[in-house]
Amino acid sequence: MIETNIVRLQGGPDKNYRTSPHNIEAEQALLGALLVNNDAVERVADFLDTRHFHDGLHQRIYDIIIKLRRDGKSATPVTVKTFIPPQDVADIDVPRYLALLAAEATTIINAQDYARTIYDLAVRRSLIGIGEDIVNTAYDAPVDLSPRLQIEQAEKGLFELAETGRYDNGFQKFGQPLTRAIEMAANAFQRDGHLSGLATGLTDLDERMGGLQPSDLVILAGRPGMGKTALATNIAYNIARAYRGEIQADGTMKAVNGGVVGFFSLEMSSEQLATRIISEQTGISSDMIRRGRINEGEYARISVAAEEMHNIPLYIDQTGGLSIAQLAARARRLKRQRGLDLLVVDYLQLLTGSSRRGAENRVQEITEISTGLKALAKELSVPIVALSQLSRQVESRDDKRPQLSDLRESGSIEQDADVVMFVFREEYYLKNKEPKPGTEEHFKWQDEMNNVHGRAEVIIGKQRHGPTGTVQLHFQAEVTRFGNLAREDRLAERH
Structure with missing residues (x-):
């Protein structure tokens, strides 16, 4: 030609x-x-x-x-x-x-x-360009550019190249999404709890939310001491323990129940997180485990629980001070190497933005982080549960139940989130108000304590695809375990 x-x-x-x-x-x-x-x-x-x-x-x-x-x-x-x-x-x-x-x-x-x-040829040229950049950067890297950061930058470039500009996007015949919707319904029928999303293992919460939905950014917020990390850990472990995979026709592994979980623990070490999970599963206080104040029978229970937990697909990254770009690169790598069905970030305010302007304006930095987490949830097609702090204005109110406006730097978090949940325990506040024993006020206080003891509320303040409201849960503070609250219709099931 x-x-x-x-x-x-x-x-x-x-x-x-x-x-x-x-x-x-x-x-x-x-x-x-x-x-x-x-x-x-x-x-x-x-x-x-x-x-x-x-x-x-x-x-x-x-x-x-x-x-x-x-x-x-x-x-x-x-x-x-x-x-x-x-x-x-x-x-x-x-x-x-x-x-x-x-x-x-x-x-x-x-x-x-x-x-x-x-x-396709342009993609191949881009691959060559990324390869040349890797080589040149490795040869001439500045002192402050670590090899690990170079690897993450290369992975980001490769993943972006793989995910953007596909020629199978755009309008599609209605039959295609209809088929996927039917497949989703079939998968929900096969999955525990018959949910369209990932089952958290907490029945009332699952009924209200339909499970954790792919591509959703779920914000789990609470004041210190409410148990938000414990709830996130419980959910992550329940999903990882329920994992059951099935090999597809193309050779890939697909979760038919539960899922592979990635947990970014920016505050706690992986050992602390593991101790919490062991405590939750064995019913032995984490404080007793740390101090070694356990007997032979309790040690045997810990050994059995550890053996069971050893093979569950729960992956923990304890690196502190991650930027949103670094977190995204590591999440992509985990999905590529091990698979990924749920991502947990503990907690959002400990992430940093990728731009220097973030240090000058914290609100802008939080906006970049929340927007980045939502984009990552869509990119990986997995739910992301991100923990968040609440402002101190909660403490100044008589009713200390959190509201959307209590989210720190709340504008962008509230806007980007698909679901916002608050953990609240009345018992935490009430126990600090104990009157003098023997008085009429103390008897009244004791009655109130009995009513709220071992109870927690998960307040769903926002949900794009479902109702808002409050879910009552059982909470064992000594082992940081959330569970289903006993109800009359569940007594036979529990016994």
């Missing part, structure tokens, strides 16, 4: 020099098809960009065609040549070249195939 121009476009043959992957003939064939029939533009414009073309002149021609069609004008050799002055391309007759492209266009049916070829 257009033999006289191929040598110019390819830069001449050189057997000792490897040129980057490209296909000039495919570019010429596509441009010719677009010039002959402008309707073909709509088939390729949603995924093919100007930068995907290898040749500079072809980039200009394609860009002009797209802009003309966007303005509702015809893109023909005659209209396109107007926007390419002859002096800009000294070694070629542009009007003649455009006419040859249109004349040699054999068919428009294959326009989309040509576009996919061009796109």
Whole structure:
């Protein structure tokens, strides 16, 4: 095709020099098809960009065609040549070249195939570019750029390349999402609790939320001492323990129940987190475990629980001071290497933004973090449970139940979250108000304590796809364990 121009476009043959992957003939064939029939533009414009073309002149021609069609004008050799002055391309007759492209266009049916070829070759060139950047950075890295950070930057580049600009996006026939909806219903029928999302193991909470939904950002907030970390740990362990995978036709593993959990513990060490889980599962106080004040029988229970927990798919990252970009890179790596069905971040305010401006404006930094977490949830198609602090204004009210306005730097967190939950325990506040023993006030206080002892509330303050309200849970403070609250209809089940 257009033999006289191929040598110019390819830069001449050189057997000792490897040129980057490209296909000039495919570019010429596509441009010719677009010039002959402008309707073909709509088939390729949603995924093919100007930068995907290898040749500079072809980039200009394609860009002009797209802009003309966007303005509702015809893109023909005659209209396109107007926007390419002859002096800009000294070694070629542009009007003649455009006419040859249109004349040699054999068919428009294959326009989309040509576009996919061009796109795939552009991805290969991008891969080469990432590889060159890795090599150059490794050779000339500054002192403050650690190898681990270089790896994370490379992983980010590769993942972004894999996830953006796919040519299978855009409008789709209703039958395709309908099929996926039916599959989701079938999976929910097979899953424990018959939920569309991941079951937290807390029945009333699951009934209210339908489980944790893919791509949702769930904010779990509370004042210190309320047990938000304990609740997040309980949920993470319940989901990981229930995991059951099934190999798909393409060789990948898919969770049919439970899921693979990644837990970013920015405040506590992995050992502290493990001790909490052991305490929850064995019913032995974590304080007693740490101090070694256990008997032989309790040690045996710990050993049995540890053996059971050893193989569950719960992965903990205890690195402190992570930026949102570093967290995203590590989450992508975990999904690629081990799979990922739930991500927990403890807690949001301990993350840092990737820009220096964050240090000057904390609200902007929190906005970047919450927006980044929501984008990551959509990108990985997994629910992200991010813990968050509450402002001290809660303590100044008589009713200390949290509200959405109590979220620290709340504007962006409330906006980006799909679900906002608050953990509240009346017992925590009431026990600090004990009157003098023997008085009438003390007897009244004792009655109130009996009513709230071992009870916790999870207040759902926002939920995009379900109702808000309060869920009552049982809480054992000594072992930091949340559970279903005993109800009349569950007595037989419990016994």
